[in-house]
Amino acid sequence: MISVAIEKKLKVYKGQHVLKIADGFDTGSITKIHGPSGAGKTTFLKIIAGLITPEQGKITVDGLVWLDTSAEINLTPQKRMPGFVFQDYALFPNMTVAEHLAYATKDRAWINRLLKLGKLDTLTDHKPIHLSGGQQQRLAILRALAIKPKLILMDEPFSALDLHMKTELIGQLKPLFKELGATVLIVSHNPQELDGLTDGELYIE
Template structure:
């Protein structure tokens, strides 16, 4: 099993709670904005501590309130792609991709898989929205993650860029061999990309 998540966290007047067990592939958390999908990703990543529950990925316990296990974000080895690419403006694409990577060994195959090899010497400010998203996905992959978290990776993109990123995510899903947890409120994205859909 890839993801075993049973968590709850009160945020103001709202309690965000989710329980799921999902096997390998790409699991989509699908639902309207504001129901706590991103908060669940942040709990899995270790950026937000649940009030109670348990998080297990690939058989490894990341959080367990009962036994007081709470691994740091670094120890969890999540590859997190946020809604915005968050590229470093002072680093070229190559430097962004290799930030946090242990070496350059995986750069060429990841760049080829995402179709960004020709962008390596470009500055982030010269990239289109779709190119920047692909670079952000590549940076997450090159950190040798145990799993991927994708938070609305197609938001604010036009149709052509959305198709480009969906194709890139399909390649990652099929080739990288990593469990992926993705948030979206778009039914087309969910139907095309998901191995399974969890309605939130």
């Protein structure tokens, strides 16, 4: 169970908006996060990952306190270690597909399975510049899964995929998330695309 109660002042055009969220996510659940542009969806994922610190708040994961501003507890992103799929992929320009995954895990069998899942098994020696947008996005997803994370945070992870690829990948990810026992939060501008994958939702205004 992940419980989150946070408040973060967002710097928005002409003034301030307070991102205020109090919610809980069951272990193993898959939640879609949606809401208008600029509402703070990306910021919320980064707060959970420890990449942004809110002014006030508490985050506990399976009873372990990750953040408690009143007690000055704030675990580093390295200690929290979620799988994170960034909206802009954040790939390493100088690393090949294979190197991205080898950097994350030494488990060859798992790497091979992920490469097949993301249909990148024939492109292992390609650097990001020689991949299409959809291939880059799939690599970002595979890299996040490589560490077998218990928490997976995905920011618009399917935005560059065509409908066929998206449907196929989503169909394969669902059992994989279950196998990992992962709790998953997915930000989407198009929440209908996640119907059938998610079992809960959070709307951020």
